[in-house]
Amino acid sequence: MQASTLTKTKQKTWGGGGVKPLDAAYGKLMMWFFIVSDALTFSGFLVAYGFSRFKNIDSWPIADEVFTHFPFLHGVDAPMYYVALMTFILIFSSVTMVLAVDAGHNNNKSRVAFYMLLTIIGGAVFVGSQAWEWKNFIKGEYGAVEIQNGDILQFYNLEDGKRIPIDEFYISSTQERITHDDNVGIWYQSEAQLPEITLNEVMAGFNNDQNLTVRLEKLDESGHKIILSRQEAEIKLASATRVVKGANLIRNEYGNPLFADFFFFITGFHGFHVFSGVILNIIVFINVLLGTYEKRGHYDMVEKVGLYWHFVDLVWVFVFTFFYLV
Amino acid sequence: MAEHKHKLEIFRGRLKFKSNVQKIWGVLIFLSIVTAVEVALGILKPPVLLNYFLGIKILNWIFIIMTIIKAYYITWDFMHVRDEKPFLKNTIVVPLLILIPFLLFILLWEGSYIFEIMFDGLKAWDFDIY
Numbered sequence: 156m157q158a159s160t161l162t163k164t165k166q167k168t169w170g171g172g173g174v175k176p177l178d179a180a181y182g183k184l185m186m187w188f189f190i191v192s193d194a195l196t197f198s199g200f201l202v203a204y205g206f207s208r209f210k211n212i213d214s215w216p217i218a219d220e221v222f223t224h225f226p227f228l229h230g231v232d233a234p235m236y237y238v239a240l241m242t243f244i245l246i247f248s249s250v251t252m253v254l255a256v257d258a259g260h261n262n263n264k265s266r267v268a269f270y271m272l273l274t275i276i277g278g279a280v281f282v283g284s285q286a287w288e289w290k291n292f293i294k295g296e297y298g299a300v301e302i303q304n305g306d307i308l309q310f311y312n313l314e315d316g317k318r319i320p321i322d323e324f325y326i327s328s329t330q331e332r333i334t335h336d337d338n339v340g341i342w343y344q345s346e347a348q349l350p351e352i353t354l355n356e357v358m359a360g361f362n363n364d365q366n367l368t369v370r371l372e373k374l375d376e377s378g379h380k381i382i383l384s385r386q387e388a389e390i391k392l393a394s395a396t397r398v399v400k401g402a403n404l405i406r407n408e409y410g411n412p413l414f415a416d417f418f419f420f421i422t423g424f425h426g427f428h429v430f431s432g433v434i435l436n437i438i439v440f441i442n443v444l445l446g447t448y449e450k451r452g453h454y455d456m457v458e459k460v461g462l463y464w465h466f467v468d469l470v471w472v473f474v475f476t477f478f479y480l481v
Numbered sequence: 482m483a484e485h486k487h488k489l490e491i492f493r494g495r496l497k498f499k500s501n502v503q504k505i506w507g508v509l510i511f512l513s514i515v516t517a518v519e520v521a522l523g524i525l526k527p528p529v530l531l532n533y534f535l536g537i538k539i540l541n542w543i544f545i546i547m548t549i550i551k552a553y554y555i556t557w558d559f560m561h562v563r564d565e566k567p568f569l570k571n572t573i574v575v576p577l578l579i580l581i582p583f584l585l586f587i588l589l590w591e592g593s594y595i596f597e598i599m600f601d602g603l604k605a606w607d608f609d610i611y
Contacts, residue, residue, distance in 0.1 A: 239516060476547075
């Protein structure tokens with residue numbers, strides 16, 4: 156069995172039998188169909204996000220206040236700069252991909268390999284950046300308190316007119332409290348890890364400093380979060396049930412739980428696309444180095460993977476707009 | 482596979498490039514400028530643009546339009562749709578052009594309807610204690 160797939164593909168076009176409807180190669184056409192259906196999937200997600208946002212139009216978290224981190228700049232309020240940089244990285248990796256496709260049309264093996272490598276690096280940097288965004292999002296920065304009706308109250312310092320993190324004003328107590336695990340008592344009852352700062356400690360700190368108040372989830376007419384007076388804040392906080400730090404699928408310190416849910420789901424689904432794109436790029440890169448496409452006589456495979464890669468970039472452009480800008 | 486013809490002009494023929502590689506860099510520069518403008522607007526948030534137009538802030542309309550412009554250049558120049566047959570172009574674009582606005586209209590309309598119900602309906606939805 157010496158006949159390899161390489162010689163086979165040379166003799167016979169896989170699928171399509173040499174006929175090219177719409178003047179496009181079979182695989183390319185199929186990639187386009189996949190992209191159209193995937194575009195509809197993503198638009199379904201983004202429209203669902205829009206639905207939830209329109210439903211909670213007067214209390215949706217403000218993205219500028221959530222994504223404020225930039226690597227190596229601690230404590231600097233840098234809204235969106237990093238996401239913009241990520242967008243640029245992805246667009247740039249798209250460019251190197253087109254250059255690889257272009258080099259493929261000229262059957263220039265070394266240039267294809269070089270640009271594919273750059274594309275892979277760009278994709279990897281992007282996935283890493285997204286992981287870092289997730290880490291910041293999950294860890295949280297300020298912390299908040301959830302009250303009985305499920306609303307999130309964020310602490311605000313009236314003195315300097317800024318939000319204040321809970322770990323700056325809480326008064327620590329030396330109360331001993333052991334996490335209830337399911338190996339003691341009833342086997343199906345356990346509780347999640349206790350928060351580092353308890354509600355009592357936060358409340359003690361709040362009562363100690365008369366300059367502190369809270370912000371509601373609700374927005375006023377100009378789109379700012381409503382800041383309560385001290386008296387109103389005390390009434391609201393009377394029904395506080397727990398301290399919320401960071402974000403998970405059930406609750407988050409930024410406000411509406413759906414915000415975090417959609418963030419995890421949409422950016423996660425997109426990140427998975429980027430990840431699989433990087434894997435495909437690596438496979439094609441190895442094949443370029445092995446000379447598979449050179450023997451085949453054309454670099455159509457680079458073009459097909461390129462289409463997928465551009466699509467991932469295209470989706471990010473929309474995610475960027477609807478999650479971070481609008 | 483030798484003859485790969487590329488259409489080398491963008492902006493309806495106002496800007497012509499000598500080669501495909503040059504066009505790619507040109508499109509990158511254009512996309513970068515658009516992204517930079519978006520970020521600048523997002524940070525400055527000029528008060529004039531915060532007024533509402535058709536239920537959405539003017540600033541957000543600008544973002545959405547710029548996004549669609551970016552999407553156009555990514556698909557047309559990076560994904561080579563510009564060089565495809567018109568029928569293939571339509572096969573790709575028309576379903577999306579029909580289905581996405583349809584979906585958008587239905588869900589956003591429904592979302593704002595539910596907001597109104599929750600906002601000034603007869604039933605209380607907020608079980609906060611006062």
